[in-house]
Amino acid sequence: MQNWFKKIHNPLSHKQNLSIVYLLLFSIAISVVINLSLQGIPSSVEEGEIATHDIRADDDYEIVDEEATAKTREEVLKGTLPVYDWDGEHAGGLKIIQDKTPLAHWTEQGILLKVSLEKEPIHFRDLRQVITLDEAQQRFKKKSQLEHLRVNFFFNEEETNRRRQQALEELQDTVIKIQRGQSIIRTGDRFGIWHTKVVNGIRQTKTKRHIWEKGTGTLLFTFIFLTLFFFTGQKVLKGYRIVPRDLFFQGLLLIGMLLIERLFIFFSVAFRDLLPFSVPQEVFYAMIPIAAGAMMVRMVLSLPAALFFALVNSIFAGLILEQSLLYSLYYITASVFGTYLVAHARSRVTLWRAGLGVGILNMAMMLAFDLMNVNSIVGLFQYDELGSHLMGAFLGGLATAVVVLIFTPIIEFAFNYVTEMQLLELGSLNHPILREMITRAPGTYHHSHMVGTLAEAACEGIGADSLFARVACYFHDIGKMKKSSYFIENMVSGEDRHGQLSPSMSALIIASHVKDGVDLARQFKLPERIIDIIPQHQGTKLISYFYSKAKEQEDPDVHVVKENEYRYPGPKPQTPEAGVILLADTVEAATRALKDRSPARLEEVVRNMINKNFIDGQLDECELTLQDLHTIAHAFVRILIGVYHHRIEYPDIPGKGVGVSTGLMDTDGNGEDKYTQSQPLSEDSLRETKKDPGANIHRLGDSRRS
DSSP, X not given: OHHHHHHHTSHHHHXXXXXXXXXXXXXXXXXXXXXXXXXXXXXXXXXXXXXSSOEEOXXXXXXXXXXXXXXXXXXXXXXXXXXXXXXXXXXXXXXXXXXXXXGGGGTTTOEEEEOOSSSOOEEEOOGGGEEEHHHHHHHOOSHHHHTTXXXXXXXXXXXXXXXXXXXXXXXXXXXXXXXXXXXXXXXXXXXXXXXXXXXHHHHHHHHHTOHHHHHHHHHHHHHHHHHHHHHHHHHHSTTOOOOHHXXXXXXXXXXXXXXXXXXXXXXXXXXXXXXXXXXXXXXXXXXXXXXXXXXXXXXXXXXXXXXXXXXXXXXXXXHHTTTOHHHHHHHHHHHHHHHHHTTTOOSHHHHHHHHHHHHHHHHHHHHHHHHHTTTOSSXXXXXXXXXXXHHHHHHHHHHHHHHHHHHHHHHHHHHOOOOXXXXXXXXXXXXXXXXXXXXXXXXXXXXXXXXXXXXXXXXXXXXXXXXXXXXXXXXXXXXXGTTGXXXXXXXXXXXXXXXXXXXXXXXXXXXXXXXXXXXXXXXXXXXXXXXXHHHHTTXXXXXXXXXXXXXXXXXXXXXOOOGGGGBOOOOXXXXXXXXXXXXXXXXXHHHHTOSOOOHHHHHHHHHHHHHHHHHXXXXXXXXXXXXXXXXXXXXXXXXXXXXXXXXXXXXXXXXXXXXXBSSOOOBOTTOOBTTSOSSOOOHHHHHHHHHOTTHHHHHHHHHHHO
16 A cells, blocks of 8 residues: 555656546547537528528438438338238138228238238238128028138238338438538528428437437547557657657647648638539548648657657548548658658758658559559549649648648747757857856856767767757756856866865755756746756766765764765756766766876776766666667767877977967967877877777777787
């Protein structure tokens, strides 16, 4: 019971519970949209009234013509022959009946005569053979003959009613068939008998369809489908980690895309009649920009999230279109291809190109469907209408680009998401925060750029979002501007602001740059995804320098120094990009302080820093594999060798003063480059290093293996 209570109050469980609530609410909304009818049907109409607006069928209907059906029922009842029983053993084979008046109606058609229980009735036409008892008595004068006379011809009411009921059950109602989009009446026309039958029939049909039962069934299917795919995706898809906010966004977007589909269908029916030529309704279905939803999810979230959305959105879109599997396949193919085309969209031109690509793919899919159905019994697409189908498919791709261009900025603003186009703007270094950092914390500014370079290279190596990682690094330490002089990279030579502070106070100041950074980022309305990096780039790491200092000064009788008091508040990195940034930040700080920056020493420090964070559990929640860490380490070393590479001393030029070094210069009073190594490389090694900065690493690995 205690474990169950802890599980319920676990933050992860809270997120799952909130996700289930969202899934249920969106399932209800989606069920409403799927069963929604935008065509207004009057509550009642009478013959002779004037139509106030155009009325079209919003679905396929088979409307029962009650009058025609009733007339048919009467004819069936009249045409069902009555059944009579005859006991032929009595009255000498005569057919005697009590009253033959009811037989007068069946003189021409005849009746069904049942002579025994085992045999089927026979069709008896010569009703003149049937006589009454009085007629029989007049025919036989002898008393001996009259004694044997009695009624032996009886009406079998039970069998007759059974046969009539069976005939009614086999009778099919007389129906008026109406197709989706068919014009029923136009504005200004007068309702006739046919119009009133159809309009009233549609309204009654909607009532008879048991909307509550149908809605409940749709809701049950939708909730099971969404929940199963959502939580299964969380388990099996790498990189598919959707927080409640992202789920909320996708739910709203899904509902919006289905509403767009509904509106598109509604207006396309009216638009088709305005065209001077005939166009099948399927052409407009091909133009619906369903793929735009998955493309927008890809631009603001991740590829797994976009693929999940593409599948769900396409299936529900097919349900709306007469539960068509072909349309679902058509939409999901376009959606998947669209997510590929906008994976790294960094300009609006790219979006137009993506729309063009989707349009071309749509045409290929439509051609395939038309060819598949040339000899099909179903015949969803007509071969002779191929041209209009291809045109609709191509326009559907362009419509997709239009929807993405219109709604992407709205999504960015409403949900504080960031696209690659927005990242490029943030990464231009013209943001007010970055301009202020140059003057207030120049060391941090340079450090952030170095971390960004390392993180970008590492993310490229493991297939993560390298552009986001680089731009996020520019802002990850903005909180240091508030107390910039307390951080070593901004300290003036010989300055030590922590000298007069207790270790706990120093640790508090160091850790506060995380909270200050988040506050500043929110003040300038940075994207939420970048804001999340600010606390995650430190995780729950130990502020080891001041913790060690506190342990040295510890007095157990007064206060026991606890490790958690000297750790960052977290959370730990939640994404691969955040994990890479944490490692890049650690590695850059560690290598900056090195005096020996030889390739071997750089590799040693890089791997030690990565191992340290791995053992400390800082990478437990960001899904970086051991292979990823190896790739990250190699990328870090390659970049660091390129930054701290050996330089050639230029010879003194007579009359021009002393020689200078190429590369980054940090000279002491004698003009010596501090970045120059004490043991320069040979010319061969130098050439190899310039061609491939990681060449020395490969040689180092080879020598260790040998």
